[in-house]
Amino acid sequence: MNANILTELSRLLGADRVLTQREDLLTYAFDGTPILNEIPGCVVFPDSTEQISTILKLANEQRVPVVTRGSGTGLSGGSLPVPGCIVLCTVKMDRILNVDPANLTALVEPGVITMKLDEAAQPHGLFYPPDPGSMKISTLGGNVANNSGGLRGLKYGVTRDYVMALDVVLANGDILKTGTACVKDVAGYYLKDIFIGSEGTLGVITKILLKLVPKPKARKTMLATYSTMQAAAETVSAIIAQKIIPCTLEFLDRTTIRCVEDYAKIGLPLDVEALLLMETDGHPVVVEEEAAAMSRIAKENGAVAVTVARDNEEATRLASARRSAFSALARVAPTTILEDATVPRSHLAEMIGFIQKTAEKYKVKIGTFGHMGDGNLHPTFLTDERNTDEIHRVEQAFTEIFEKAVALGGTITGEHGVGLAKKKFLPLVTGPVGLGIHKQLKQMFDPNGILNPGKMF
Amino acid sequence: MSHSVSENFLKDLDYSVVQQCMHCGMCLPTCPTYDATKRESASPRGRIALMRAVADGKLEATKAFGDEMYFCLGCLACETACPAGVDYANLFEMARAETERVGALANPKRNLIRKFLLRWLFFSRARLRLVGRLLWIYQKLGLQTFVRKSGLMRLAPKQLRELEPLSPTVCNHFTPLGYHSEFRNPQSAIRNRRVGVLAGCVADLTFSDVNMDTIFVLEQNGCEVFVPAGQECCGSLHGHNGEWEMAKALARKNLDAFDVHVLDAIIINAAGCGSHMRHYDRLLEDDPAYLERAKLWSEKVRDISEYLVEIGFRKPAGKMNSKTRLTYHEACHLVHGQKSRSSRGHCSQRFRDMRWWNCPRQRGVVAAREFTTSPNPRWRRNCRRGKSSTSPPPGPSWWRRPTPAASSRS
Ligand SMILES: Cc1cc2nc3c(=O)[nH]c(=O)nc-3n(C[C@H](O)[C@H](O)[C@H](O)COP(=O)(O)OP(=O)(O)OC[C@H]3O[C@@H](n4cnc5c(N)ncnc54)[C@H](O)[C@@H]3O)c2cc1C
Ligand code: SF4
Ligand code: SF4
Secondary structure (H helix, E strand, O other): OOHHHHHHHHHHHOHHHEEOOHHHHHHHOOOOOOOOOOOOOEEEOOOOHHHHHHHHHHHHHHOOOEEEEOOOOOOOOOOOOOOOOEEEEOOOOOOEEEEEOOOOEEEEOOOOEHHHHHHHHHHHOEEOOOOOOOOOOOEHHHHHHHOOOOOOHHHHOOHHHHEEEEEEEOOOOOEEEEEOOOOOOOOOOOHHHHHOOOOOOOOEEEEEEEEOEEOOOEEEEEEEEEOOHHHHHHHHHHHHHOOOOOOEEEEEEHHHHHHHHHHHOOOOOOOOOEEEEEEEEEOHHHHHHHHHHHHHHHHHOOEEEEEEOOOHHHHHHHHHHHHOHHHHHOOOOOEEEEOEOEOOHHHHHHHHHHHHHHHHHOOOEEEEEEEHHHOEEEEEEEEOOOOHHHHHHHHHHHHHHHHHHHHOOOEOEOOOOOOOOOHHHHHHHHHHHHHHHHHHHHHHHOOOOOEOOOOOO | OOOOOOOOHHHHOOHHHHHOOOOOOOOHHHOHHHHHHOOHHHOHHHHHHHHHHHHOOOOOOOHHHHHHHHHOOOOOHHHHHOOOOOOHHHHHHHHHHHHHHHOOOOOHHHHHHHHHHHHHHOOOHHHHHHHHHHHHHHHHOOHHHHHHHHOHHHHOOHHHHHHHHHOOOOOOOOOOOOEEOOOOOOOOOOOOEEEEEOOOOHHHHHOHHHHHHHHHHHHHOOEEEEEOOOOOOOOHHHHHOOOHHHHHHHHHHHHHHOOOOOOOEEEEOOHHHHHHHOOHHHHOOOOHHHHHHHHHHHHHEEEHHHHHHHHOOOOOOOOOOOOOEEOOOOOHHHHHHOOOOHHHHHHHHHOOOOEEOOOOOOOOHHHHHHHHHOOOHHHHHHHHHOHHHHOOOOOOOHHHOOHHHHHHOO
């Protein structure tokens, strides 16, 4: 990397906030995505919006690419470095600036860990609903940039539904403030929305005003087990068709159940084909009613057994076990490639069947889990990156799965973003007109293409 | 793991161990060094990436690599947190062994200290006891008090000055090696069990009272206790510091001293030692003469607190002062290294009629001790930075005790 830039960065941030040693750079060469690996030019840890503005100004003048990174748990290669880039890591900007119970908001820096915000909201009787599987370590900046979902998405929506205002540093160093603390605000285009899910390609988010929600008074968690995956999928469609919106309807298949149990040891049944983790929350009376109805619907749709979590502690244990699903699958294979196909909920059973058939057709092993209530499945290929022949079959299989999802009116990614991993497939969803607009927007915000170049499209 | 001198420890490791990490980052929030620095290279995921780079031949075990491996506290919190089942303990030992093999951190001062500690002092109980006696004299004759009061310490180098107040008090007696209990409790309903007790190295000098308590409690619970002569340090210090061959030699000595065929359990009251002892099978996997015994040994190793729960201990009959408060401190290596979690819940259940105090989140206790007492300047520097989450819980110096006290007195 150009020595002048490094000197300039060290002068601005202090030498200990600029990493250039090979042993350091190697550890930023990847995110949570399998196989992808690329060593950056340097890694910097800014502390303020102003510092980020100066860094971007410098990078823009010198045409040095900048890849923003939170905790690097992304699953589409979004924060993967490009050669010779500056990795701008936000983890040291981790202050919760305020929690405002009067307005039900919180103002945070982008490096705040998702769960820390929820913990800070709890004493006020509030909570922050988006709870991705990675919430113990993912950053809120990363959540916004990927518009992450979570286990409670069905009822509470995704990150986008909670972002009220943003401070964003643009490629030329300008600082944009967009959005307000008002519940209603129609002054001009809704610029903040463009940055939600922008994957670090349009600007660097440096402050986030988030909406908080009163904590529900009661919740009830249940486990339903099935002897076929289709039956679980049909249960989900039936619950929604009966106009019940639980907060969680999570699904695990046999392979995933085994891996999760192997790790978490919470006594999941091992002799079933599928399992649904169901949760409803809200007013105690409504919770009771809904839980009873969900249990009944599950049984009507072929559930072998429905059990209710004894207490909050057990409910939390079940949810965290579910959160470990993806990583736990790595127990059975050296490389796990997880996909994120999403379909309208009425097509869930069909999609599940298709995934099974595709796995058989290409002779690849798959473990599937996901946010079934959102129609968001994570078929995970259990493979070995050193087996090139198998990796090739895996690629063929997921191409077919994506095409099927889109044909059913779904999408290639429900929550993990496009990044590098799904870039090839984006046109399937956007069509040529949509893709053109993407490119124009990028050109307008970042004419020199320094922000996370080569990602998304 | 038979390594001749020229091989690369990480390259020789089964690749699946290196490849197991899928870099999801779920371990990061549990790691004290990541918490303090927020740098990937000081995180489990980053360290594993570096190890893999060495295994892949993309990186030499450089000084920076070695520094990172020694900055790791070996607390194994990451191993418990990892859903993917990464064998961090194994990786970490191999990474340090590789660092030592290539001499990445070698310098005359360090070499001398290591030689003195690992090869000379901790390799022989006789020498350790000799030094223990000298330290005891220093303390008993009031020399320590004199040195502290007179301000003589001000003349000592800064590192020694910082460490001196933490030097543990040497007990009056060592653990009775060669001890064999007459079975004292024939009325007990519990089946007579035969157990061997490992006295440890530092524990033998500074916590021999705890060792005595351990023996006493075991006997009170119907166990016939053996404290075989000829036993040595468990070798964890050597294993964790990259001295693989010495760790093996010590393991062999212990296997010679304890009759694993006859004993029902090998009891240890220091969690870090127990954690290492459970892996004698792996340590000696290429040694046909010892492997069979090593496997039995690994199966039979138990932490004292775990074993008491396992055999259903008898609650002490005596009366406890009503003001006494009890707690149970779960040692990092017990929870993460030995994966033994049952004792805490069990104890709080059994002693619920007493004043029980639930020890707050325990993570970072080892970390706090390492950070504040380590001669490694980076630890101390980072400690000041990462104070909030790694500072020890309040309470009179309890965190300064090594784990034996905590686990055996619970
Ligand atoms: C075990 C596991 C479970 C997961 N479960 C879920 C889940 O349930 N739901 C879900 O949606 N995702 C999930 N993910 C994916 C991932 O955790 C989320 O995408 C998360 O939001 C990424 O946050 P991060 O801080 O790690 O961001 P990174 O991975 O570091 O970055 C992600 C993207 O955001 C950009 N970015 C980061 N910070 C900023 C910023 N301040 N300004 C601009 N751009 C920025 C980066 O450039 C990159 O493109 C999971 C991942 C793992 C490993
Ligand atoms: S060690 Fe385990 S938890 Fe940590 S990054 Fe690797 S796979 Fe994930
Ligand atoms: S052993 Fe402890 S210090 Fe070392 S990487 Fe794991 S959690 Fe971090």
